[in-house]
Amino acid sequence: MxxxxxxxLLVSGLxxxxxxxxxxxxxxxxxxxxxxxxxMQNRHGxxxxxxxxxxxxxxxxxxxxxxxxxxxxxxxxxxxxxxxAAENADRNKLYKEIAAANAHxxxxxxxxxxxxxxxxxxxxxxxxxxxxxxxxxx
Amino acid sequence: xxxxxxxxxxxxxxxxxIHLKAILMxxxxxxIGFCWLMLACISAHAVSQVSISADRxxxxxxxxxxxxxxxxxxxxxxxxxKTQVKAKADKDWAQLNVNCQVxxxxxxxxxxxxxxxxxxxxxxxxxxxxxSRLYTQGVPDVIAGIHFKxxxxxxxxxxxxxxxxxGDLNINAKQQGEAWLxxxxxxxxxxxxxxxxxxxxxxxxxxxxxxxxxxxxxxFDTTRLTMAKVGExxxxxxxxxxxxxxxxxxxxxxSLNLATAYPLLxxxxxxxxxxxxxxxxxxxxxxxxxxxxxxKTFDLLLNDVNVADNNxxxxxxxxxxxxxxxxxxxxxxSLNYESGELLDMPLGxxxxxxEVNRYAVTTPNIRLPILDGALNLSDVSAxxxxxxxxxxxxxxIEPISMAELSTSLKLPRMEGLASAAIPLVTYNNGxxxxxxxxxxxxxxxxxxxxxxxxxxxxxxxxxxxxxxIMRNLDLGDLTRTFSFGAxxxxxxxxxxxxxxxxxxxxxFDAAIKSSPGKYPKKISQRAVENxxxxxxxxxxxxxxxxxxxxxxxxxxxxxxxxxxxxNDICYMSGVESTAQGYVIVKGRGIPAITVMGYNQxxxxxxxxxxLKRVTDSNSxxxxx
Numbered sequence: 001m002x003x004x005x006x007x008x009l010l011v012s013g014l015x016x017x018x019x020x021x022x023x024x025x026x027x028x029x030x031x032x033x034x035x036x037x038x039x040m041q042n043r044h045g046x047x048x049x050x051x052x053x054x055x056x057x058x059x060x061x062x063x064x065x066x067x068x069x070x071x072x073x074x075x076x077x078x079x080x081x082x083x084x085a086a087e088n089a090d091r092n093k094l095y096k097e098i099a100a101a102n103a104h105x106x107x108x109x110x111x112x113x114x115x116x117x118x119x120x121x122x123x124x125x126x127x128x129x130x131x132x133x134x135x136x137x138x
Numbered sequence: 139x140x141x142x143x144x145x146x147x148x149x150x151x152x153x154x155x156i157h158l159k160a161i162l163m164x165x166x167x168x169x170i171g172f173c174w175l176m177l178a179c180i181s182a183h184a185v186s187q188v189s190i191s192a193d194r195x196x197x198x199x200x201x202x203x204x205x206x207x208x209x210x211x212x213x214x215x216x217x218x219x220k221t222q223v224k225a226k227a228d229k230d231w232a233q234l235n236v237n238c239q240v241x242x243x244x245x246x247x248x249x250x251x252x253x254x255x256x257x258x259x260x261x262x263x264x265x266x267x268x269x270s271r272l273y274t275q276g277v278p279d280v281i282a283g284i285h286f287k288x289x290x291x292x293x294x295x296x297x298x299x300x301x302x303x304x305g306d307l308n309i310n311a312k313q314q315g316e317a318w319l320x321x322x323x324x325x326x327x328x329x330x331x332x333x334x335x336x337x338x339x340x341x342x343x344x345x346x347x348x349x350x351x352x353x354x355x356x357x358f359d360t361t362r363l364t365m366a367k368v369g370e371x372x373x374x375x376x377x378x379x380x381x382x383x384x385x386x387x388x389x390x391x392x393s394l395n396l397a398t399a400y401p402l403l404x405x406x407x408x409x410x411x412x413x414x415x416x417x418x419x420x421x422x423x424x425x426x427x428x429x430x431x432x433x434k435t436f437d438l439l440l441n442d443v444n445v446a447d448n449n450x451x452x453x454x455x456x457x458x459x460x461x462x463x464x465x466x467x468x469x470x471x472s473l474n475y476e477s478g479e480l481l482d483m484p485l486g487x488x489x490x491x492x493e494v495n496r497y498a499v500t501t502p503n504i505r506l507p508i509l510d511g512a513l514n515l516s517d518v519s520a521x522x523x524x525x526x527x528x529x530x531x532x533x534x535i536e537p538i539s540m541a542e543l544s545t546s547l548k549l550p551r552m553e554g555l556a557s558a559a560i561p562l563v564t565y566n567n568g569x570x571x572x573x574x575x576x577x578x579x580x581x582x583x584x585x586x587x588x589x590x591x592x593x594x595x596x597x598x599x600x601x602x603x604x605x606x607i608m609r610n611l612d613l614g615d616l617t618r619t620f621s622f623g624a625x626x627x628x629x630x631x632x633x634x635x636x637x638x639x640x641x642x643x644x645x646f647d648a649a650i651k652s653s654p655g656k657y658p659k660k661i662s663q664r665a666v667e668n669x670x671x672x673x674x675x676x677x678x679x680x681x682x683x684x685x686x687x688x689x690x691x692x693x694x695x696x697x698x699x700x701x702x703x704x705n706d707i708c709y710m711s712g713v714e715s716t717a718q719g720y721v722i723v724k725g726r727g728i729p730a731i732t733v734m735g736y737n738q739x740x741x742x743x744x745x746x747x748x749l750k751r752v753t754d755s756n757s758x759x760x761x762x
Contacts, residue, residue: 029706030639030644031638031639031640031641031642031644032599032601032639032640032644034640035598035599035639035640036598036599039598066295066296068295068296069295069296069297069299070260070292070296070299071296072296074299074301074330074331074332074337075330075332075337075339077296077297077299077332077334077337078332078334078335078336078337078406081334081335081409082409082414085409085410090598093598093599097599
């Protein structure tokens, strides 16, 4: 009987911790989050063709990376690097802000990995993303 | 060295098959020597072509395979080389082809090689090579020149690439005892280069260098890089070639055109700073002294420089500065600008003098004129710790007229004065913290801002935290400024735990109420309507329908409104609670009016929308 009770407690404890995390509101909005979303949305127009050409791809940790700079004319490579750096700065801030807006700064890592999966799910076919084996074409 | 070969001699044709397994000792010299031996051997024969092929040649630094040499023998012999080569560390083979008109005088004669090509999947370098001399009196003394024609190079990651490169490389290297004396010129005529993080779109640049190479040490003096439209860089120093360590370097850029140098040289290096998206012009000169790969001293001069951020966050005009720096001795820095702007705030003529002691900057006083007042910074001390700047200072605002300040900040024009005395302002880890109060004399009252902290003010997620206390604001001035409808009286406001993100409020506990004391308290019909309108359209209409619409103004006892902002919701209350809601304006005497609020919670965006509609509609002329 004790064992069953203990088991029940354990299961409910696990469930509670899962539910706790599930309560993270990824759609939460604050001026900082919307400023970051705007900034990322404005940048997306410039990044879209680089995703399509395979010059950049989505990384496992919810960021983007230059996959093959040679897919881009020389004159655009500098701005490509700058765009990737700026996008990653925004993404890092976004995960932090969403965790902070949920009043759980310690959730940042989980939010990041949830977003990493979301970005890949939302990626258009032909775009590249990283998994455990390396770059994969969607 | 193991070598096996077969020679087939016919009347007109000679073929040599060689299998070189391991040639370890000076293989190239032996290889050339061997070829010449062959030439010498066969010169007696009446042959017109010699072909030599080797399956594979190995060398400590490189490998060659499918080596084919064909020597056509006539008055001016031609050596045709076709081989695959690769550096030991490389995976991929490169095809090397070249045709050389060979001099019979091996040491002093001229080699003219044309139609040369070095090709891999990512590299394609067509070239011509001239070797004018190999030896002088038995001592190596090479004069050679390579002309590149539309050469292309790219590394695997695409971070270093050259396209359509046309130019000349000339080398003169002479052996002197153990040392080599060398000089070289590179004439970059055409072509674009991306060498992360730098990009150069077109040619017109020249590089000349001369020096000595001895015992792993490459010394260079009178080295000059002339970049078209940008300026000239002079260098001298020593480089250890085994680990590419810069033993010492003196660099001098006497006059750099900042308008062209900024995008080319500085922007890529400032990518992670606030200066990564600006327009710059003016002249810069820079001297740098590096020892053991560390900067020992530098001396930077800015001459009539204009800097303007493309996002309009800051600008400095007619900036002149002398910034010397030394690792060993403290230096005096001076900087001044004629005018500028910081977050829409105009900056006047400013001169700064400071002492730089290695990674710390101190100055007793900086006065930044702002409009008719100034920001006085004193006991300024900044230091670079662990790759980040940390600073602290004392700040004082000499009264600035709010009329001008509010106009330049694109706010409604406010009368009054802003002044402040902040005993300690610190900056650490991207955050500005103040210890002390900023006092604004606004609307005939006093506004005190305390506990002010500011994070990432120039970035895309600026954050501000503060507590604000306002006392005895003149409601007449206030309502006129914001076109709200006239209210006479005085107001106290407490805004605690204010948090702004991207300059928008996300959190506060605000309480606005009539100031204590005796003074006339009157509220206009329009103000009543407007306050009611904040509670929703229905409430305003109710007032208009009532008899109260016949009165211009009313007396009131007190006004009060509280808003606790959390998660975009404003939790509202007033001076008193009633069963239905809360009292915002409590009337007194005749005619008296009481304005009620019924919504305990209002969406912040809704409230701002309503407030904006109210102030907008009131600022428009009403034509009847």
